[in-house]
Amino acid sequence: MKTVVNQKIKLGSLEQHAKELIEISENKKVFILCDNNTEQCVNYLKNKISIFRNAGTYTIKSGEKFKTLKTSQEIWDFLITKKANRNDLLINVGGGLITDIGGFVASTYKRGIQFINIPTSLLGMIDASIGGKTGVNFNGIKNQIGLFNNPEIILCDPYFLKTLPKDEFLSGLAEVLKHGLIHSREHWDYCSSLEIDKLDILKIINESISIKTKIVCIDPQEKKERKLLNFGHTIGHAIESMLIQKHKQTLHGFAVASGIIIESFISLELNHLKEEDYIEIKKTINEIFPKLTFIKSEIPALIELMKTDKKNNSDEINFTLIDEIGHGIVNQNINTAQLKLILEKYLEIS
Numbered sequence: 001m002k003t004v005v006n007q008k009i010k011l012g013s014l015e016q017h018a019k020e021l022i023e024i025s026e027n028k029k030v031f032i033l034c035d036n037n038t039e040q041c042v043n044y045l046k047n048k049i050s051i052f053r054n055a056g057t058y059t060i061k062s063g064e065k066f067k068t069l070k071t072s073q074e075i076w077d078f079l080i081t082k083k084a085n086r087n088d089l090l091i092n093v094g095g096g097l098i099t100d101i102g103g104f105v106a107s108t109y110k111r112g113i114q115f116i117n118i119p120t121s122l123l124g125m126i127d128a129s130i131g132g133k134t135g136v137n138f139n140g141i142k143n144q145i146g147l148f149n150n151p152e153i154i155l156c157d158p159y160f161l162k163t164l165p166k167d168e169f170l171s172g173l174a175e176v177l178k179h180g181l182i183h184s185r186e187h188w189d190y191c192s193s194l195e196i197d198k199l200d201i202l203k204i205i206n207e208s209i210s211i212k213t214k215i216v217c218i219d220p221q222e223k224k225e226r227k228l229l230n231f232g233h234t235i236g237h238a239i240e241s242m243l244i245q246k247h248k249q250t251l252h253g254f255a256v257a258s259g260i261i262i263e264s265f266i267s268l269e270l271n272h273l274k275e276e277d278y279i280e281i282k283k284t285i286n287e288i289f290p291k292l293t294f295i296k297s298e299i300p301a302l303i304e305l306m307k308t309d310k311k312n313n314s315d316e317i318n319f320t321l322i323d324e325i326g327h328g329i330v331n332q333n334i335n336t337a338q339l340k341l342i343l344e345k346y347l348e349i350s
């Protein structure tokens with residue numbers, strides 16, 4: 001197993017990187033944050049690295065509805081009760097939800113204490129724990145409150161994926177495939193060429209971490225290149241929000257997968273993408289993910305949801321598209337009237 005591009009991201013077993021973890025923890029009180037599903041991962045960590053055995057551990061309930069300021073307050077209370085001070089350390093053990101809220105809590109507690117991310121979901125390892133975005137949802141809107149701050153180290157041990165539910169794994173795989181589509185034909189070809197259980201998971205995590213790291217290092221504050229990572233998300237988020245309004249819950253990655261197909265179709269319609277590439281993307285995604293769609297009368301509401309996105313003014317929606325498999329293009333503004341026509345055509349032919 002090897003170390004990935006950014007020196008702070010380590011891919012490998014806990015044992016392999018125990019030395020780094022121990023060094024960072026020296027002379028500090030260590031606290032651990034997890035959710036009710038990742039408590040088992042904390043037990044594994046404590047068994048493997050004995051100095052963490054007595055670390056005070058706070059468990060929150062899993063689920064997006066608990067990614068709030070109220071939960072943050074409970075964690076701050078816990079740290080205060082345990083007399084955590086400026087020199088101490090929080091280790092976040094969980095999926096993207098835990099690394100997001102844990103990073104936020106640590107960065108704001110007593111003006112900021114150090115933290116470590118140990119992501120336990122595929123999405124956490126290849127996406128959420130990397131790039132310094134931390135935060136919580138507010139007034140029902142995702143990730144409204146937060147800040148950019150980086151952990152001391154991110155340690156991805158694929159062992160944790162053994163207990164991750166299959167659908168949660170697939171949710172992360174949608175982001176892996178997106179990395180291929182926006183940045184590496186080779187990564188896409190590999191991930192889409194094999195049955196999922198035959199994939200070399202270490203290889204795909206390593207490649208996806210490299211792609212995300214490369215992009216966020218070029219543009220940490222999402223001024224330009226980081227927008228590449230939004231491919232599939234403009235439509236994906238709108239579908240996700242619409243389903244939530246209908247009380248039909250879906251996984252984020254499943255909505256992104258549908259968003260990838262539709263945004264590839266938009267790329268085709270605007271003459272950026274070849275038809276054979278679009279057909280390949282559609283076939284691959286449909287073989288792996290459940291199909292989420294909408295009906296013609298819902299298109300105006302979907303476009304309204306896209307407009308609520310901070311990047312969009314009233315007449316245009318800002319998209320990241322692709323001009324070939326393996327290459328994304330940012331800042332593609334599309335007029336809402338034209339977008340409506342393209343979405344109608346998509347429904348007609350699919």
Ligand SMILES: NC(=O)c1ccc[n+]([C@@H]2O[C@H](COP(=O)([O-])OP(=O)(O)OC[C@H]3O[C@@H](n4cnc5c(N)ncnc54)[C@H](O)[C@@H]3O)[C@@H](O)[C@H]2O)c1
Nearest residue numbers: 037062095096097098120121123124127128133160163164
């Ligand atoms: N900061 C960023 O750049 C960024 C990027 C993408 C997503 N995110 C955020 O990440 C979150 C989504 O991440 P996620 O998909 O990991 O969600 P999650 O953290 O909610 O985890 C998904 C589910 O899997 C469970 N789980 C995680 N690891 C497990 C394991 N090893 N064994 C058993 N169960 C396990 C969790 O308890 C949860 O029920 C969202 O809140 C999203 O906003 C942040």
